[in-house]
Amino acid sequence: MTNNSLGAPCLRTNSQRITARQLAFFTAFLLPVGKLLELPSLLTAYAGGDLLIAALLGLTIEFIPFCCLLFLCKRSKTAPIEALERRCGAPTARIFCGVYGLFLLSYAVLPLLDLEKFSHAAFSDTSPTFFIFAPFFVLCGFICTKGLSAYGRAADLLPVLFLLPILGLIGMSLSEADFTRLLPVMEKPLTVSLKAVWKTTAYFSCSGLLLPMMSAYQYRDGDEKKLLPAFGVGAALTLLFLATFFAVFGLTGEKEHYAVMKLAQYFPALKFVGRIDLLLVYTLSVWLFYYTALPIHLFTECFTRCFSIRKKWMIASISSVALLLFTLFCNKYNNAFHAFFAEAMPPVFLLFSVLLPIAFLLLFGRKRQGRYENNQKREETEVHREE
Numbered sequence: 001m002t003n004n005s006l007g008a009p010c011l012r013t014n015s016q017r018i019t020a021r022q023l024a025f026f027t028a029f030l031l032p033v034g035k036l037l038e039l040p041s042l043l044t045a046y047a048g049g050d051l052l053i054a055a056l057l058g059l060t061i062e063f064i065p066f067c068c069l070l071f072l073c074k075r076s077k078t079a080p081i082e083a084l085e086r087r088c089g090a091p092t093a094r095i096f097c098g099v100y101g102l103f104l105l106s107y108a109v110l111p112l113l114d115l116e117k118f119s120h121a122a123f124s125d126t127s128p129t130f131f132i133f134a135p136f137f138v139l140c141g142f143i144c145t146k147g148l149s150a151y152g153r154a155a156d157l158l159p160v161l162f163l164l165p166i167l168g169l170i171g172m173s174l175s176e177a178d179f180t181r182l183l184p185v186m187e188k189p190l191t192v193s194l195k196a197v198w199k200t201t202a203y204f205s206c207s208g209l210l211l212p213m214m215s216a217y218q219y220r221d222g223d224e225k226k227l228l229p230a231f232g233v234g235a236a237l238t239l240l241f242l243a244t245f246f247a248v249f250g251l252t253g254e255k256e257h258y259a260v261m262k263l264a265q266y267f268p269a270l271k272f273v274g275r276i277d278l279l280l281v282y283t284l285s286v287w288l289f290y291y292t293a294l295p296i297h298l299f300t301e302c303f304t305r306c307f308s309i310r311k312k313w314m315i316a317s318i319s320s321v322a323l324l325l326f327t328l329f330c331n332k333y334n335n336a337f338h339a340f341f342a343e344a345m346p347p348v349f350l351l352f353s354v355l356l357p358i359a360f361l362l363l364f365g366r367k368r369q370g371r372y373e374n375n376q377k378r379e380e381t382e383v384h385r386e387e
């Protein structure tokens with residue numbers, strides 16, 4: 001494994017790359033997973049029948065910084081963090097990784113608390129105990145010891161193992177769906193939708209995950225033709241899911257938490273064959289585990305890079321144990337955390353997930369010149385051979 005100038009293992013080596021195809025699958029099918037649990041009920045509570053308008057605004061907020069990161073990689077021919085290091089030096093990049101790691105920890109809070117409640121509702125027939133969820137942290141610690149390419153390899157399975165359950169659940173719910181509930185469009189002032197997006201900013205900040213994730217990605221000519229439509233596919237699936245959710249539950253949807261588990265519960269055939277829809281829910285749960293572990297994994301990558309720690313398992317173990325204790329003692333305050341993130345944290349999420357990628361493009365989005373060009377061409381040739 002090669003080393004970078006920060007003294008820690010480089011995030012992008014020959015064995016730890018993410019290809020454009022894998023990043024496209026990741027963007028289209030894994031990032032929407034984080035919007036399947038609490039977001040439908042929250043948007044219904046804040047925007048009512050205009051939840052699709054609010055969701056479209058939120059997805060636009062995600063799309064702009066994604067474009068900035070992609071074109072940064074295209075113009076500078078390097079990953080965002082490496083562009084910062086070459087322009088501002090290793091100490092600046094080290095500090096940036098440390099600060100960004102703290103943001104990723106805060107990003108992990110809501111998905112973690114949501115998944116803990118969801119796992120109890122989905123997998124427990126009797127009164128659940130916390131330790132039913134505890135094995136997640138073992139899995140999370142194991143994932144965090146792997147390179148970012150682990151998500152790339154998992155992404156190759158997403159087209160089938162995500163589309164089959166999500167489209168199956170939507171199809172089973174159509175018998176009870178009344179899409180006229182979404183009419184009239186923009187029944188409320190646009191300010192209502194904007195306020196809904198503001199309060200759910202934590203769920204529309206996936207571009208904050210992509211900045212460190214793209215350290216394992218190397219741009220090749222024409223990649224934007226794969227990645228930009230892939231984001232559109234993920235956005236379309238998210239909007240379809242939200243539309244179906246509101247068509248089934250209407251305004252009562254604000255009380256229907258963990259929407260993915262309840263969407264198909266009124267399918268007529270379930271009276272005779274049982275809750276076969278839960279098989280689809282359990283398949284989606286695999287990707288919910290992966291999505292929830294992602295910010296923790298990226299935190300591990302940032303901190304090992306910040307402190308030049310070669311034994312990644314140490315940071316992975318400490319962070320997993322710390323988050324286990326946090327969830328054990330704080331899961332009872334789930335509503336308080338949601339209220340805090342809705343009221344106090346939107347500026348933080350907008351800073352790291354929107355303003356920072358735009359600033360990176362403006363500051364570092366210049367084509368590299370000189371001796372790096374030959375190295376870049378050599379790297380692209382190696383990636384082409386691997387594919």
